[in-house]
Amino acid sequence: MKLKEFAKQLGLSPTTVSRALSGYPEVSEVTRARVVQEAVRLGYRPNVNAVRLKTGRVGAIGVVMGRAGEFHFAEFMAGMAERLITEDTDILVIPMANPESDAEMQLYRRLAESQRVDAMIVHSPRPNDQRIALLHELGMPFLVHGRSDIDVPHPWLDIDNEGAVRRATSHLIDLGHTRIAMINGRQGATYALHRDIGYRSALQSHGIEVDPQLIVNGNFTDELGFRFARSFLEQPKRPTAFVAGSMMTALGIYRAARSLGLQIGSDVSVIAHDDVFPYLTADNMVPSLSATRSSMRAAGTRCADLVLQILAGRSPLEIHELWPVELILRESTGPVRALQA
Amino acid sequence: MKLKEFAKQLGLSPTTVSRALSGYPEVSEVTRARVVQEAVRLGYRPNVNAVRLKTGRVGAIGVVMGRAGEFHFAEFMAGMAERLITEDTDILVIPMANPESDAEMQLYRRLAESQRVDAMIVHSPRPNDQRIALLHELGMPFLVHGRSDIDVPHPWLDIDNEGAVRRATSHLIDLGHTRIAMINGRQGATYALHRDIGYRSALQSHGIEVDPQLIVNGNFTDELGFRFARSFLEQPKRPTAFVAGSMMTALGIYRAARSLGLQIGSDVSVIAHDDVFPYLTADNMVPSLSATRSSMRAAGTRCADLVLQILAGRSPLEIHELWPVELILRESTGPVRALQA
DNA sequence: TCCGTCAACCAAATCGATTTCAATTTGGTT
DNA sequence: AACCAAATTGAAATCGATTTGGTTGACGGA
Incomplete structure (x- = not known):
């Protein structure tokens, strides 16, 4: 009709x-x-296509999906979906080319020029992220989930990674830990950098020297958590505590500790970041996992909301939301038991 | 320009x-x-929108996303993305209303009529799934990921859930287990039904009576895995083996067993289904988890491929792919140690 | 009575491509 | 040289809406 x-x-x-x-x-x-x-x-x-042609509006928000298919991503999208369900707007998922490459930039350029989306959400930005410069230059509305130091004004929503890790680390120090390992996310992203800063500043403000050997970076997988933790724990001067980037990493650390006969919570303390998943909860791990906690799903919902606001005319320049992160202490953290040799 | x-x-x-x-x-x-x-x-x-208006093609495949934000989903989508990256086609994620409700059907109807997608992928179909009938009736090209018994012809790609679980169960029986608990997925979906059939047929063909008390259904979460397993293991005539629907469920079972001082692999055997995640692998669990294994990501890639074929003119009616499922034995399965009272 | 205002509606131009149908050029044959 | 088929190219109609710039009629005030 x-x-x-x-x-x-x-x-x-x-x-x-x-x-x-x-x-x-x-x-x-x-x-x-x-x-x-x-x-x-x-x-x-x-007819949607006729409307789109005439009005220039598309009714879709673009999200570039990393190839890693991270588990966070699904949660974030579920959150977006929750907000958009009442709106006449859908989510366009775009497969991502290799990051940092020309291909990635071209993808963004094509996307912005092809009128397939009204706005975009940029994930895991890097400190000097050219995607942001590009979108700004092209005039495509966008929101950054995370932050960037690039000197182009951009709206963002981020969680307080630095503060969260600082508190987590400080807490471990208060418990008497001095050798604290840091299993951070992939190098490059701002959030990993912020966590690194939080970690270092906590140590420094307590007069503890940073041991670069105790800092590692990598994907958020059980596998890497295990490998890193295992190699740390096999060292003679082994760490007594871990700060880890994700629940999966924490699973790996638990496994490594167990494999060496060490007790989590007494021999080794662990605090991880919990993005809040419906299928795996920090409270249910054994022992329950102390965690810095911030809902990925809620972030998705809010990001969708903010994008809608931008599209409705709100000035992007004033949008900067920094979400606090809860630190929830459970059984995986405890005082140092004995001084290591 | x-x-x-x-x-x-x-x-x-x-x-x-x-x-x-x-x-x-x-x-x-x-x-x-x-x-x-x-x-x-x-x-x-x-201009994409002009092209779309004129040609009637949209360049997008629709996927309805459940509210549960299941972790499988991200993997499936990552797989689709891999296939579509070379194509000029993107994925449209549509937030799902409550399943089984009128709202769900209306969503599909709206979507099909609104010309926002060229084709759709239907997930977790039910035995008598009206969505399939609807899409067929509306003439919207679609592919079912899973299967349905509905008497409307439809193209599908599914894994051999029945066979996989039958083999898993049979293997446990061969090891001497007779009380085998089944922690299945949410009731309603065909795949859960098929797994149920596989489980029952294995028992029956070995002359073991099915105990309905040992069969439960629920979401794939660590939490539920734990609760179900815990309550099973506290029974006087407790099961000596588990067949579980997901890795998360398996995590819960491991935890439950441990909390009761039972050894996985000797006191209790476990086989779970592994959808193959990059961040959590059966091989890395302790003890390593025996699993029926089939890659969700590969399924996503193939589904995208098949949809493209349908859009290119291939007859949907002939598309029926049943993927075999590997059974990979690791340390979580072993012979029954002692007969329970 | 006449005019101005306002509410309610409409004709036609427009968005930016694709595609039908027709026109032109080219090259090969006789 | 004349003709025809094949190879190229174009003009104009079309997809299905939105929106600009009207028109119409009712009503109130002068």
Whole structure:
């Protein structure tokens, strides 16, 4: 059913019908009601592509999906979905080319120029992230999930990674730990940098020297958590505590400790970051995992919300949200038991 | 840069330019080469929305995302993304309303009628899944990931859930287990049903009576795995083995067993289904987890591929792919140690 | 009565491509 | 040289909406 045909059935012009459905004021309430009602009855829906061509609006928010297929990502998207379900907007997932490469930039450029999305969300930004410069330059509305130091103004929502890790580390220090290993995320992303800063500043403000040997970076997998933790724990001057980037990493650390006969919470303390997953919870680990905690899903919801606001006209420049991160202490942290040799 | 303008710069008509870029044969190779080259140089790209309006094709495959934000989903999508990265097609994620409700059907109807996607992928179908009937009726191309018993022809890709669980269960029986608990997925989906059938048929063909008390259904979470396993293991006539629906469930079972001082692999055997995640692998669990194994990511890639084939004209009716599932034995399975009272 | 205002509606232009149908050029035959 | 088929190229219609710039008629005030 096309507009023309539908309008004819109603004895109205396409103009009036279009206005009635889009909520323009120049149409009488009586007519509008009739149009709306008949539209439902006859099943008329404007052709999306025609609307898009004419208005230039697409009704979709773009998200570039990393190849790693990170588990965080699904949570974030679920959050976005929750917010967008009432809106007439959907999520366009774009497979990502290799990061840092020309291909990645070209992908963003193509996307911005191809009018396939109204706005984009940039994930895991780097300190000097050219994607942000590009989108800004191209005039594509966007929101950064995370932060960047690039000197281009950009709206962002981020969690307080630095503060979270500082508190976590400080807490471990308060418990008497001095050799604290840091299993951070992949080098490059700002969040990893911020966590690194938080870790170092906590040590320094307590007068503890930073041992670069105790800092490692890598993907958030059980596998890497295990390997790093294992090699740390096999050292003669082994760490007595860990700060870890994710729940999966924590699983690996638990496993490594167990494999060496060490007790989590007494021989070794662990604090990890918990993005809050429905299927795996820090409270349920054994022993329960102390964690810095911030919901990825909630972030997704809020990001979608902010993007909608930007599209509705809110100035992006004023959007900077820094979310605090809870530190929840459970059983995986405890005082140092004995001084290591 | 619009087509008209671009064509003028080249001294050609829009018609020829359009043809040259779309690869029509009626344009000389010399001209085509020039057009293509200049398009790159001047940065001309056809306006997607105009193309869509005119051709009726959208360049997007729709996937309805459950609210649970399951971890499988991200893997599946990552797989799709891998296949689609070379194509000019993207993934449209649609937030899902409550399943089984009117809202869900309306969502599918709206989607099919709104021309926002060229095709859809239906997940976790139920035995009598009205979504399939609806899409078929509406003429929207689609592919079912999983299977349905509905008497509407539909293309599908599924893994051999029944066979996988039958083999897993049979193997446990061969090891001497007779009380085998089954922690299945949410009731309703066909895959859960198939697994149930596989489980029962294995028992029956070995002359073991099915104890309905040993069969439970629920989401794939560590939490539920723990609770179910715990309550099973506290029974006087406790099971000596588990067949579980997911890695998360297995984590929960491990935890439950440990909390009761039981050894996985000797006191209690476990086989779970492994969808193959980059961040959590069966091999790395302690003890390593025996699993029926099939890659969700590979399924996503293949599904995307099949959908593209359907869109390219392949008859959907002939598309039925049943993927075998590997059974990989590791340390979590072993012979029954002692007969329980 | 006449005019201005306002509410309600409409005709036609427009968005930017694709594609049908027709025109032109090229090259080969006789 | 004349003709025809094949190879190229174009003009204009089309996809289905939105929106600009009207028109119409009712009503109130002068």
